[in-house]
Amino acid sequence: MDNRTKRIVIGLLILLGAIAFFSIIFGTKLINPLNPNNSVIDNQIIFELRMPRTIAAIISGMTLAAGGLLIQISMNNQLADTSILGFQSGATLVALVIMLAIPSLYPFLPLFAFIGGILVYGLIYLISKKNSSSVFLIVAGIAISSIIRSMINLVSTLFAENLQSTIAWTNGSLNTVQPNDVKLMIMYSIVLLLVALIVSTRVDILLLDDDYLHNIGVNSQRYRLLIAAVAILLSAVSVSFVGTIGFVGLLAPHIARRLVSNSGYNLMPVTILIGGILVAGCDLLQRLIFPIYEIPVGITMSFIGGTYLVILLIRSNNVRV
Amino acid sequence: MLEYKNISYEIADKQILDNINFKLEAGKITAILGSNGSGKSSLIKLLLKNKREYSGEITISGKPFIKTSDVSILMQSTIIPDHFTVYDFMKYSLIGSRSILSKITTKDDQQIDSCLEKCDSLQFKDKLISNLSGGERQRIIISSALLNNPRLLILDEPTTFLDIKYQTIILNLIKELNDKEQMTILIVIHDLNHGLRLADNVILLKQGKIVEDKLATEISEQDLKLAFDIEFNRHGKNTFITNI
Amino acid sequence: MKKLLSTVIVGLLILSGCQSQAVNTVALEFTKSGDDYSLNTTEEMTTYNQLITDLTNLQVDLNADTPVAVLATSTANILDSIGLNIIAVTDSKDLNQNLTDKLANGEITNLGSALEPNLELLYQVEPDVVFVGSNMPHTDQYDFLDNLVVLPQENYPEIFYTVYGLMEQFSLGDQAQAVFNQLVTTDQEAKSLISDQDLGDVAILKYAYGNVTIAPDNTYAGSLLTELSIDNMYGDLKDVDLPMDRERLLTDDPDMIIVYGKGEEAVSEINDLIASSKLDSLTAAQKNQIYVLESQSLNVDVDSPATLLELSKDVYGQ
Numbered sequence: 001m002d003n004r005t006k007r008i009v010i011g012l013l014i015l016l017g018a019i020a021f022f023s024i025i026f027g028t029k030l031i032n033p034l035n036p037n038n039s040v041i042d043n044q045i046i047f048e049l050r051m052p053r054t055i056a057a058i059i060s061g062m063t064l065a066a067g068g069l070l071i072q073i074s075m076n077n078q079l080a081d082t083s084i085l086g087f088q089s090g091a092t093l094v095a096l097v098i099m100l101a102i103p104s105l106y107p108f109l110p111l112f113a114f115i116g117g118i119l120v121y122g123l124i125y126l127i128s129k130k131n132s133s134s135v136f137l138i139v140a141g142i143a144i145s146s147i148i149r150s151m152i153n154l155v156s157t158l159f160a161e162n163l164q165s166t167i168a169w170t171n172g173s174l175n176t177v178q179p180n181d182v183k184l185m186i187m188y189s190i191v192l193l194l195v196a197l198i199v200s201t202r203v204d205i206l207l208l209d210d211d212y213l214h215n216i217g218v219n220s221q222r223y224r225l226l227i228a229a230v231a232i233l234l235s236a237v238s239v240s241f242v243g244t245i246g247f248v249g250l251l252a253p254h255i256a257r258r259l260v261s262n263s264g265y266n267l268m269p270v271t272i273l274i275g276g277i278l279v280a281g282c283d284l285l286q287r288l289i290f291p292i293y294e295i296p297v298g299i300t301m302s303f304i305g306g307t308y309l310v311i312l313l314i315r316s317n318n319v320r321v
Numbered sequence: 322m323l324e325y326k327n328i329s330y331e332i333a334d335k336q337i338l339d340n341i342n343f344k345l346e347a348g349k350i351t352a353i354l355g356s357n358g359s360g361k362s363s364l365i366k367l368l369l370k371n372k373r374e375y376s377g378e379i380t381i382s383g384k385p386f387i388k389t390s391d392v393s394i395l396m397q398s399t400i401i402p403d404h405f406t407v408y409d410f411m412k413y414s415l416i417g418s419r420s421i422l423s424k425i426t427t428k429d430d431q432q433i434d435s436c437l438e439k440c441d442s443l444q445f446k447d448k449l450i451s452n453l454s455g456g457e458r459q460r461i462i463i464s465s466a467l468l469n470n471p472r473l474l475i476l477d478e479p480t481t482f483l484d485i486k487y488q489t490i491i492l493n494l495i496k497e498l499n500d501k502e503q504m505t506i507l508i509v510i511h512d513l514n515h516g517l518r519l520a521d522n523v524i525l526l527k528q529g530k531i532v533e534d535k536l537a538t539e540i541s542e543q544d545l546k547l548a549f550d551i552e553f554n555r556h557g558k559n560t561f562i563t564n565i
Numbered sequence: 566m567k568k569l570l571s572t573v574i575v576g577l578l579i580l581s582g583c584q585s586q587a588v589n590t591v592a593l594e595f596t597k598s599g600d601d602y603s604l605n606t607t608e609e610m611t612t613y614n615q616l617i618t619d620l621t622n623l624q625v626d627l628n629a630d631t632p633v634a635v636l637a638t639s640t641a642n643i644l645d646s647i648g649l650n651i652i653a654v655t656d657s658k659d660l661n662q663n664l665t666d667k668l669a670n671g672e673i674t675n676l677g678s679a680l681e682p683n684l685e686l687l688y689q690v691e692p693d694v695v696f697v698g699s700n701m702p703h704t705d706q707y708d709f710l711d712n713l714v715v716l717p718q719e720n721y722p723e724i725f726y727t728v729y730g731l732m733e734q735f736s737l738g739d740q741a742q743a744v745f746n747q748l749v750t751t752d753q754e755a756k757s758l759i760s761d762q763d764l765g766d767v768a769i770l771k772y773a774y775g776n777v778t779i780a781p782d783n784t785y786a787g788s789l790l791t792e793l794s795i796d797n798m799y800g801d802l803k804d805v806d807l808p809m810d811r812e813r814l815l816t817d818d819p820d821m822i823i824v825y826g827k828g829e830e831a832v833s834e835i836n837d838l839i840a841s842s843k844l845d846s847l848t849a850a851q852k853n854q855i856y857v858l859e860s861q862s863l864n865v866d867v868d869s870p871a872t873l874l875e876l877s878k879d880v881y882g883q
Contacts, residue, residue, distance in 0.1 A: 207402040209398075211369055216418060
């Protein structure tokens, strides 16, 4: 990390802390968490509702952002994202089937979701052998994504009674995240974010072309697959416990690139923090704008993310695709 | 040294290379000359491809060819991200194949410095690649190819897109590496003048076939006419037109 | 013809519990003393006796003044009609007039959408008991609420269990008893029309949001047919939401078709659909036996016996 990055990381940490703090004191009513005279109900609201959802928001933002950055580097495509390429849909579908068939495997859901994501990656990979242009890949991803979406809809329609909470889940909902989910999320994310930070010191090498990598003795295919696997595993954590949240993996690295140099080891910590800020911030914003009606954070995020992407496409001429 | 035996290669029913046979002479510079589409770049690219994709056999010192650090192959356009410094690029090139947890050592740093030094590029070490001129960038790429002390250096069009001054610098550098380090060099080049002046041996390629394989000094006007389908002004060998 | 005395056995009912549970056969008996009906609880009705417990299986404490919150519209309507003290409810245009007015006045708390209720508000209003119907999506999401009661609300008889159970266990008083009496009277009036005439093949279809689906025995609409001792030609279907299309209708050619939907709007939509579907060649059309049934709810509700009565009138004549 260079000095500029360090300063920005500190700034972002403060911002994230502030959002987390406001996320805990604001809501349907103002509660000061530090007040020793809080009622039992107030404490329940803070510890059973607001804290779990705030932590879940931050973790899913962080893991999705880190996953997004890694997949962009792995595919050398700044428009890639685990949601756009359909990895999240694949993960959702398999997670859905597991929840239906063997609900007792719930704690291991991210691992199964990962299998779904990696299968979609395999499919995209096969297609990329035919035509490896990045735009082509994105279109292939969108197509595969919509095929899988239809399968998700099929499963949730056929088994509507057994999968009662899927509507909220596929939209990415923080409303009913349980403390137990949060514990699992923390466990998975600490390990995976650490892995992301470690690989980020070296991952830039994948921005070189494959012929060159071959020359210096790097098995680029295997390397790219490995990094993509870490990315998909990261997004599987969020998919499993919160649901699909699009655009974080696209937006966070983009914003990070505007703040710090493009080196992976500078980008990764900044991207992770921005991811947490984005999702927790969106959730806070949503709760302030609609104090009664709960809007799944995936919906808010898609709205903001989609808008940003449109602006980006209009204004930017140096997006590498 | 490197030897091609009965190599044929086709893409989508189009014959790119047709029964190629040649053997490199150790310690010499061999140039592959040919017009566009003659298959000269493909000839090199086969070294990075899977054996199943072509027919025939490529060997090195009598054994089936496997890409090791003994051989360094630089294809025509190496993409280097804008945010890399020269040092970043050299570092990744040197330790890229090592475990992800490995750290760069003092010895590695010395090796990087010495390779940059050989190409007279040490002064660029902390510059961003994007701030270098084309010639400086090409020198950096060649320095990176030296990192693992290869015995054989293979270069695909190293002077393309460079202006005349830098072309000369790069070619002199290649000559120097051959002289001082006794490095065997295979170079694909489309500039006849440069090729003939630089190389000890010349392979002329036309439509995927070798039309001539001999000492550079023995190449006649007739050979070139045959390989390139062109007429020359009568001013002697060294005024061949450049850039066909 | 089956002659039924108003004081004795009403019939043998099929009660299926939650989707995944085995189907229980329970005899539903009413006893009349004076003006009041009571439900004779039999040994098999242990399922019912576990009804008014929360998710931790503790019996909840409830009376007409106990503050309760409801996370489902039809459940809220049932509970409101028997006089429970509802202090918070999820918002819906299908809430009854009383609850709609109270929401508008701010007398009770709006908990947002039933699909994503606002849990913070739910905590803040401090209800002693939280109710949700078993017909609602994702009741499984609230398992952290230890005062949550899930009311069975999937088959017709369950309206009686729910109302009577709450009334008896918690001494809810006259209003609840009056509602229960009304339910039983309407139910018995509907069943008094039953005759042993051969109805042929009868199909009951559910219309919701533009889709027509087949209702087998294990659905609310299917249970209405069972109540009236009508053989449902699709009764044994396991598939709950199988769409009905014209081709299947022409192939199976039922003698009687009942299409039910929620509210007047649905009824006119169903009528339009029938008119535009060219069903004239069907036996049911020639016999003039295509009935459109207006129901207040697509699920078990306080209006279920009224719906049953309307159905009975259609099928057996007045």
